[in-house]
Amino acid sequence: MKPAAFEYHAPDTVEEALGLLEAHGDQAKVLAGGQSLVPLMNMRLARPAVIVDINRIHALDHLTPDGDALRVGALCRQRSAERSAIVAARCPLLHAALQLVGHVQIRNRGTVVGSLAHADPAAELTAVLAALGGTVTAVGPDGTRTIPADEFFVSYLTTSLDPRELLTEARFPTLPEDAGWSWMEIARRHGDFALAGVGVVLAVRRGRIAEARIGLTGVGPTPMRAVRTERALAGRAPADALWTEAADAVREEIDPEGDIHASAEYRRHVAGVLTRRALAEACARTAKAA
Amino acid sequence: MAVREIALRINGRTHTGRAEPRKTLADFIREECGLTGTHLGCEHGVCGACTILMDGEAVRSCLMFAVQAEGAELMTVEGLADGNRLHPIQQAYWEQHALQCGFCTPGFLMTTLAFLRDTPRPSEREIREALAGNLCRCTGYQNIVKAVAAAADTLASGAHPDAWPAFARSVAVPAPATQPECASASDAPNPPVSKKTRAASGTRRKGARDQSRPAKRRRS
Amino acid sequence: MKLEGTNTLAAPIETVWKMINDPDALRRCTPGLKELKEIEPDHYEATLNVGIAAVKGTYKGTLTISDKRAPSHYMLVLEGSGGTGFMKGVGLVDLEPQGEGTLLKWTGDMQIGGLIAGVGQRMLGGVGKMLIGQFFKCLEQHLGEDV
Numbered sequence: 001m002k003p004a005a006f007e008y009h010a011p012d013t014v015e016e017a018l019g020l021l022e023a024h025g026d027q028a029k030v031l032a033g034g035q036s037l038v039p040l041m042n043m044r045l046a047r048p049a050v051i052v053d054i055n056r057i058h059a060l061d062h063l064t065p066d067g068d069a070l071r072v073g074a075l076c077r078q079r080s081a082e083r084s085a086i087v088a089a090r091c092p093l094l095h096a097a098l099q100l101v102g103h104v105q106i107r108n109r110g111t112v113v114g115s116l117a118h119a120d121p122a123a124e125l126t127a128v129l130a131a132l133g134g135t136v137t138a139v140g141p142d143g144t145r146t147i148p149a150d151e152f153f154v155s156y157l158t159t160s161l162d163p164r165e166l167l168t169e170a171r172f173p174t175l176p177e178d179a180g181w182s183w184m185e186i187a188r189r190h191g192d193f194a195l196a197g198v199g200v201v202l203a204v205r206r207g208r209i210a211e212a213r214i215g216l217t218g219v220g221p222t223p224m225r226a227v228r229t230e231r232a233l234a235g236r237a238p239a240d241a242l243w244t245e246a247a248d249a250v251r252e253e254i255d256p257e258g259d260i261h262a263s264a265e266y267r268r269h270v271a272g273v274l275t276r277r278a279l280a281e282a283c284a285r286t287a288k289a290a
Numbered sequence: 291m292a293v294r295e296i297a298l299r300i301n302g303r304t305h306t307g308r309a310e311p312r313k314t315l316a317d318f319i320r321e322e323c324g325l326t327g328t329h330l331g332c333e334h335g336v337c338g339a340c341t342i343l344m345d346g347e348a349v350r351s352c353l354m355f356a357v358q359a360e361g362a363e364l365m366t367v368e369g370l371a372d373g374n375r376l377h378p379i380q381q382a383y384w385e386q387h388a389l390q391c392g393f394c395t396p397g398f399l400m401t402t403l404a405f406l407r408d409t410p411r412p413s414e415r416e417i418r419e420a421l422a423g424n425l426c427r428c429t430g431y432q433n434i435v436k437a438v439a440a441a442a443d444t445l446a447s448g449a450h451p452d453a454w455p456a457f458a459r460s461v462a463v464p465a466p467a468t469q470p471e472c473a474s475a476s477d478a479p480n481p482p483v484s485k486k487t488r489a490a491s492g493t494r495r496k497g498a499r500d501q502s503r504p505a506k507r508r509r510s
Numbered sequence: 511m512k513l514e515g516t517n518t519l520a521a522p523i524e525t526v527w528k529m530i531n532d533p534d535a536l537r538r539c540t541p542g543l544k545e546l547k548e549i550e551p552d553h554y555e556a557t558l559n560v561g562i563a564a565v566k567g568t569y570k571g572t573l574t575i576s577d578k579r580a581p582s583h584y585m586l587v588l589e590g591s592g593g594t595g596f597m598k599g600v601g602l603v604d605l606e607p608q609g610e611g612t613l614l615k616w617t618g619d620m621q622i623g624g625l626i627a628g629v630g631q632r633m634l635g636g637v638g639k640m641l642i643g644q645f646f647k648c649l650e651q652h653l654g655e656d657v
Contacts, residue, residue: 001333008311008357029564037564038353039334042314043625045594046564051311055358079347103423105338105401108347109354119563121633155640156633157563190422193632221636257639259632 003041010053014060014139017052017166022141024050026163031055032074033110035102036118060168065090069134070172078107078115078125090174093132093199096183097124103191113170116152119159119222122193124185126153127223131199131215134172140165153222179203180286182278185217186270188261194218195262198250198274202238202282209233212279214246219256219271226250226275233279238286243279247272296356300325301369302457311357316340318356319366327367327396331425338424341397342366346460348404348423363457367396370403378450379403382441383434390428398424402438407454410446414439513639514617517646521653523605526612527581529653530603536573539648540588541641542566546573558590562637567594567626581605595624618642 011017021028029048031037032055040046054060054074061075063084070091072081081087082098101107101115101124115125116136129136130149137146141164152159161167175181185197197217203210212233214226229249236242251272258264297306300323307322314333319325319342331339333352340352343365370377376384379402389395398421405412405420412420417438418431426434445453519526529535533554537546542560549555552575559568571590578584582605589598601618620638627634 001330002314002317003312005310005312008355010357034353034358035335035350038314038355040565042333042352043629045561045567045626045629048564053358103338104405104420105341105348105350105423106335108344109349121636155562156637157565190419221640257636259635261632 001042003038004044004047006041006048007050008053009051010056012056014057014166014168017054017057018139018141018164020050020052021164021166024052028052028163030117030166032114032117033077033106035106035110036114036120054166062169063087065174066171068174070094070174072112072170072172074111074113074166074168076112078102078110078112079104081112082107091132091172092175093181093183093201094125094128094172096181097128097197097199100124100183100185100191100194113167116170117159117161117167119153119157120193121156121221121223122195122197122218123223124183124194124197124199124217127197127199127215127217128183129170129172130223130225131201131213132173132175133213134170136170137168138162138165139168144168146171149223150225155221175201176203178205178286180282180284182281182285184274184278184281186274196256196267196271196274198271198278200275200278200282202279202286204238204283204286207237209236209238212246214250214275214278216250216254216271216275219254219267224254226253228253229275238283240280243276243283246279247276250275294357296322296360298323298356298359298364299362299457300364300366302363302455307356309356311355313356314352315342315354315356315359316351319351319364322356325366325368329393329396331394331397336425337394338397338401339394341400341424343400343404343458346404346407346458348401365400365403365455365457367399369455369457370399372452377403378444378453379406379437379441382444383437386433386437386440388429388433388437394424394426394428398426398434402441403454403458404460406438406442406445407458407460410442412438412442511620511622511635511638512618513620513635513642514615515639515642515646516616517614517650518608518611519614519650519653520611522610523581523607523612525653526605526614529649530605530614531575531578531584535649535652538652539645540573541644544568552576552578556588556590560641561594561626562633562640565626565630568592569597591624593625595622595626597622614646616642616646 009020028050031051031053060073062073063076064071065086078098078101088095115123135146135148136152138161140162154160180202182200185194187194194217196219199215201213212230214230217223229246232249251268254271256264256267293308293310295308297304305323309318316328319328328342329339331337335350335353340350341348342351344362370380379399383389401424417435542558544559545557547555554573556573557570559566561567569590569592574587576585584603586601599618599620601616604615606613622634
């Protein structure tokens with residue numbers, strides 16, 4: 001259970017890190033929190049020849065409000081974001097989901113952006129980014145680019161990042177004051193990856209749903225937005241029966257895999273249940289906010 | 291891969307050793323520093339037996355490389371007792387019979403130390419939440435939870451002002467004073483409780499619905 | 511793990527049959543295939559470096575085509591082992607004409623064991639389907655170029 005040998009670099013600046021990534025390409029892996037990468041390395045399932053440790057690039061450790069979004073730097077620890085009053089007030093969906101990411105020890109080292117870059121199909125933060133319509137910023141040899149969530153997550157553990165690129169931050173849109181939200185997930189044990197998870201944002205104006213966003217995790221190779229269900233909810237009046245309808249619609253929209261932890265049928269069923277409950281909870285929150 | 295000189299601050303003292311970059315922090319602490327209280331249970335970040343404090347926060351030392359810890363203040367279980375005098379947390383674990391083989395105990399103690407520093411008057415639910423990242427195969431956890439509660443009482447009494455030496459203090463941002471609401475009818479006015487804890491935890495708590503067998507639930 | 515799928519290929523059945531028996535097509539399209547050395551007709555030594563993202567393993571083994579009923583059916587067995595585990599895939603491929611093209615139906619039984627299976631269990635089915643999907647997509651492209 002010891003990692004294979006690697007060449008180790010700990011650059012102090014983004015420029016240095018990019019130089020290393022350009023030089024080594026797909027032989028290099030970026031190390032931030034290490035809570036996903038190092039277990040793989042310890043088990044020798046991943047054997048990067050070069051490690052680019054970005055933990056000394058202090059410029060990346062920030063959490064910055066920016067208009068209608070929060071910019072989360074690549075080194076912002078999950079625990080820092082979890083404890084942040086700004087996140088709690090302006091991005092409560094992220095705050096709620098963060099508390100369910102692994103355990104305290106993992107969140108003390110793991111980074112928000114690292115979780116996005118790792119793109120586990122059952123991660124919480126990827127689904128939050130998708131639900132909020134957030135973006136990530138990647139810097140590479142060809143410059144800087146902003147990638148929206150639905151283009152960033154490509155497949156299991158796979159993003160659209162080039163090996164020579166470094167994610168420097170993620171941008172999480174903040175919620176309007178009157179929006180309701182809810183994060184619900186189910187796992188076999190507390191701290192496990194979700195069997196299915198749902199993040200909902202709901203805006204209700206003049207008694208009608210102005211906007212609904214439903215982000216799911218654990219039901220496919222990437223986080224997904226249930227766009228057809230979202231469209232079906234627009235303009236409707238909130239009601240328990242509507243949430244049940246949405247639950248069925250989500251079940252139609254997703255195509256989950258089964259494994260030893262849960263069958264496809266179970267995931268499909270539970271995703272619907274969680275959708276229904278999350279919509280109800282989000283709606284209750286809009287009533288409070290109004 | 292070059293062997294290099296690595297100097298770490300552990301329990302207030304500097305320890306030096308030579309290791310490759312791939313040497314994990316846990317291995318370095320045990321082998322180069324001779325501090326074998328930190329244990330290796332799984333080496334892939336699940337069991338928590340390797341938990342130490344780094345700049346006051348509980349981390350899994352098996353998931354860090356020793357080179358990464360240079361410049362930080364580390365604390366291991368050896369830093370708890372004062373000579374022969376047990377730390378109040380150790381004393382509580384002892385009195386509550388919260389260890390049997392003791393293999394997981396150092397990890398639990400370090401997690402508990404950081405937890406009680408930040409949450410001096412925890413509810414039982416908060417204790418269980420805080421300990422969720424540490425596994426114990428012997429005790430069944432009941433006595434560990436009791437020990438943490440007992441330690442909290444002892445420490446809250448103010449009789450142990452040196453319970454958190456300098457190398458156990460956190461540099462992190464404290465939690466916000468007010469928590470956003472987290473919808474759960476049965477929540478006490480404590481900080482947000484994971485909805486998932488109720489929905490998915492296999493732990494049987496008195497009065498808690500057992501939701502670990504979803505197929506048999508009547509409600510949907 | 512049982513998987514199955516269908517693909518419609520824009521070429522007549524004889525062309526498709528020829529292609530799926532062609533070691534060059536197999537070399538090009540088998541995901542992660544590093545080496546395919548013929549031992550005897552329809553029996554090859556294979557080395558694969560396959561996985562997803564950073565999680566890759568090298569597997570050494572064999573690829574065998576048998577039970578041939580030209581131009582519509584064969585069985586393909588790919589097995590290998592390496593540091594991260596072992597794998598054995600048995601695929602049955604059936605071709606039938608469909609209009610101007612060919613309908614390719616495949617069913618597979620994949621067994622994966624060892625470390626990668628223990629740790630990566632929750633992604634195996636999905637990743638397996640994805641890799642097989644990549645295989646057929648590549649064959650389609652290959653066809654497009656030849657025709």
